[in-house]
Amino acid sequence: xxxxxxxxxxxxxxxxxxxxxxxxxxxxxxxxxxxxxxxxxxxxxxxxxxxxxxxxxxxxxxxxxxxxxxxxxxxxxxxxxxxxxxxxxxxxxxxxxxxxxxxxxxxxxxxxxxxxxxxxxxxxxxxxxxxxxxxxxxxxxxxxxxxxxxxxxxxxxxxxxxxxxxxxxxxxxxxxxxxxxxxxxxxxxxxxxxxxxxxxxxxxxxxxxxxxxxxxxxxxxxxxxxxxxxxxxxxxxxxxxxxxxxxxxxxxxxxxxxxxxxxxxxxxxxxxxxxxxxxxxxxxxxxxxxxxxxxxxxxxxxxxxxxxxxxxxxxxxxxxxxxxxxxxxxxxxxxxxxxxxxxxxxxxxxxxxxxxxxxxxxxxxxxxxxxxxxxxxxxxxxxxxxxxxxxxxxxxxxxxxxxxxxxxxxxxxxxxxxxxxxxxxxxxxxxxxxxxxxxx
Ligand code: HSE
Numbered sequence: 495x496x497x498x499x500x501x502x503x504x505x506x507x508x509x510x511x512x513x514x515x516x517x518x519x520x521x522x523x524x525x526x527x528x529x530x531x532x533x534x535x536x537x538x539x540x541x542x543x544x545x546x547x548x549x550x551x552x553x554x555x556x557x558x559x560x561x562x563x564x565x566x567x568x569x570x571x572x573x574x575x576x577x578x579x580x581x582x583x584x585x586x587x588x589x590x591x592x593x594x595x596x597x598x599x600x601x602x603x604x605x606x607x608x609x610x611x612x613x614x615x616x617x618x619x620x621x622x623x624x625x626x627x628x629x630x631x632x633x634x635x636x637x638x639x640x641x642x643x644x645x646x647x648x649x650x651x652x653x654x655x656x657x658x659x660x661x662x663x664x665x666x667x668x669x670x671x672x673x674x675x676x677x678x679x680x681x682x683x684x685x686x687x688x689x690x691x692x693x694x695x696x697x698x699x700x701x702x703x704x705x706x707x708x709x710x711x712x713x714x715x716x717x718x719x720x721x722x723x724x725x726x727x728x729x730x731x732x733x734x735x736x737x738x739x740x741x742x743x744x745x746x747x748x749x750x751x752x753x754x755x756x757x758x759x760x761x762x763x764x765x766x767x768x769x770x771x772x773x774x775x776x777x778x779x780x781x782x783x784x785x786x787x788x789x790x791x792x793x794x795x796x797x798x799x800x801x802x803x804x805x806x807x808x809x810x811x812x813x814x815x816x817x818x819x820x821x822x823x824x825x826x827x828x829x830x831x832x833x834x835x836x837x838x839x840x841x842x843x844x845x846x847x848x849x850x851x852x853x854x855x856x857x858x859x860x861x862x863x864x865x866x867x868x869x870x871x872x873x874x875x876x877x878x879x880x881x882x883x884x885x886x887x888x889x890x891x892x893x894x895x896x897x898x899x900x901x902x903x904x905x906x907x908x909x910x911x912x913x914x915x916x917x918x919x920x921x922x923x924x925x926x927x928x929x930x931x932x933x934x
Contacts (some may be wrong), residue, residue, distance in 0.1 A: 497530030498812045501561035501592075503537050503583060504573035505544045508597055508624070511797030512571065512804045513548055523805065527812040531805075533571075537561045562587050569811055571804060572596040581605055588612045588620070593815070595807040597624035597800060600689075603698035606705065606712035610825040617819045621807035626699040627652050627776045629799030630792040631806065636706045636780065637827040643782025645707040647747040649933055652699040654774035654794045655690035656722050656742040658682045660730070660759075661772045664739065669727050682774060692721035693742060693757040700744030704755045707746060707780070708836060709828035713755070716838035720758035729851060729926060732897050733761050736877060738849075739769040743931060752839040761849050761899075761930040767791075768933060779933060842906035847876065850898045851926040852915065856883040856891070860920045864896065867918075871911045874901040893922050899930060 502509055513533055516523065524530045537558040538544040544554045558574070561567055562583065570587040572594060574580040580601055587594050589612070596602070602609065602622055613620045623633045627650065636645070651657050655677065662673045674691065677683035689695045697719040705712045722742050733740050738761035747754040762769040767789055771777040776794030781787045793799035814822050824830060854860045861880065868875060876899040883894040900908075912925055 495529040497524075497532040498527075498568045498815065499535075499566050500531060500533045500569045500571060500808065501535040501537070501564060501567040502533050502571045502573065503558045503561060504575070505536050505538045505547055506573065507797045508800045508804065509536075509538075509571070509573045510547045511801030512573075515798055515801045515805055516808075523809060527809045529812060531808050531812055535561050535564060535567060558583050559586070562590050562592065567592060568815065569593045569595060569808060571808070572598060573804075574598070575600070577601055577604055581609075584609060584620070585612060588616050588618055591616060591618060593619045593621070593811045595621045595624075595804055595811065597622070597804060599625040599695070599698040599702060603701040603712055603714040606702070606826075610830075613825065614819070614830055619811050619814060619822060620825060621811055622702070623807050624800050624803035626702050627778055627790070628792070628794040628796065629802045630776055630778065630790045630794065631803065632703070632778050632790050633706065634806070635788070635790060636703060637823055640780060640782050640785060640788070641827065643784045645748070646781045646783060647745070648700075648703050648707055648778060648780050649768065649931060650700070650703070650744045650778035651741055651768065651771050651776055652744045652778065652794060653690055653693075653696040653742060654776055655683050655687060656693075656696070657771065657776070658774040659691070660722060660725070660740060660742065663725070663727055664730050664734070667727050667731065670723060670725055691723050693719045694721075696742060696744040697757040700746055700755060700757055703744070703778075704746035704753060704838070706827040708748060708753050709826065709832065709834045710753060710836055710838070711833060712826075713838050716755060718756035718758065718841045718844070722759055725759055725928075726926075728895075729849070729928060732851060732879065732895070733849065733928075734764070736761075736849075736879060736897070736899060737764050738762060738930070739764050740928065741769065741771070745931065749839060749843070749845065751843065752837040754844050755838045756841065756844060759928055761928060763932060766933050842904070842909065844905045845902050846905065847902050847930040847932070848900045848908055849928040849930050850900070850912075852896050852921050853893050853923040854896045855920040855922060856894045857920065861896065863918055863920065864898070864915060867911060867914050868898070868900065871907055873903045873907065873911060875899070876901050
């Protein structure tokens with residue numbers, strides 16, 4: 495059978511990796527897919543760069559629409575990124591009857607509902623393994639491998655840049671800004687790192703996982719998104735003393751009244767595998783009722799790791815190309831007419847535990863006042879750490895750090911309690927609140 499023909503839109507880091515791995519492993523890939531898979535056309539604004547990667551024998555154009563218009567192309571790989579032109583091109587490719595493979599988490603987290611509906615109506619596949627956690631086949635695992643399960647929660651380190659920064663902050667005792675500059679110098683963080691450090695990239699990925707795990711539409715606008723820019727080396731150190739590491743987690747969880755969907759720094763017990771994922775690596779923990787807890791670990795970015803996921807999608811699409819669309823795996827794991835209307839809960843309804851750090855006057859009764867406010871609001875304390883004033887502020891210091899770990903409580907209750915605590919005259923600076931996940 496003649497090879498399936500693929501058009502590639504954008505040949506940067508991941509595109510080059512995809513081209514190279516497809517070439518290198520073409521024979522094995524053909525034996526798996528049942529026919530050859532060939533990139534025969536590439537569109538990139540930098541035609542010279544594209545030509546340098548693909549050599550002769552592949553059509554190189556600057557206009558992506560030429561690829562979409564080519565009747566010989568069966569699959570379009572979109573590696574442009576973002577919500578702008580990428581969205582227009584994906585929608586045009588779908589309407590031209592092409593299958594689409596994309597690594598674009600932002601696009602799917604925000605516009606997935608429209609894109610998947612258009613693809614289903616046109617009978618084509620939109621495959622996106624590379625959109626979440628790079629080379630880790632987490633979409634495949636969630637959508638197919640775990641399809642027997644009532645999934646209860648997912649917690650993941652799904653942004654390598656921030657995990658690298660947090661690892662460095664812990665190892666070297668340095669503050670965020672210092673490590674960010676170093677990460678940019680080493681190429682671990684982009685010149686504009688906003689999407690990574692503010693948690694947006696992780697929230698895009700968590701949004702996609704929440705949809706597949708719980709059969710709800712993608713709802714990025716309902717996600718709680720908090721990055722790592724306000725984390726200090728002090729909190730990383732105190733957390734360590736209490737037996738925890740701080741990680742930026744993407745969490746989605748089934749709760750009695752809806753689905754939690756949130757990204758924020760979290761204390762994780764140091765003994766958990768997730769707490770020991772270091773540097774730019776990614777890891778996702780999924781808890782299902784039948785399987786229990788499962789862990790997926792690997793490279794979440796990079797040229798060939800991400801290409802690994804893109805090509806796995808190409809193989810899937812090639813195998814399914816001639817299948818009745820009804821026999822394909824639904825885009826979001828659940829059949830489109832069997833989606834759930836469970837709401838994504840507002841953050842005030844989320845239940846979790848907390849790390850609180852406050853600078854307090856070092857005088858009689860302060861601890862009692864603070865714990866009294868917690869008790870009055872029904873919040874149970876898990877641990878307390880109080881440093882000697884001298885240790886924190888130097889000899890003769892009259893204030894010290896008080897750190898409290900709580901048991902589970904509603905975020906709305908914690909907001910109220912923090913306002914009450916902050917108003918105490920003996921609480922001397924803004925209280926630091928970091929959520930804590932035991933991941934049992
Ligand atoms: N910028 C992402 C990260 C990789 O740092 O993990 C692509 O999603």
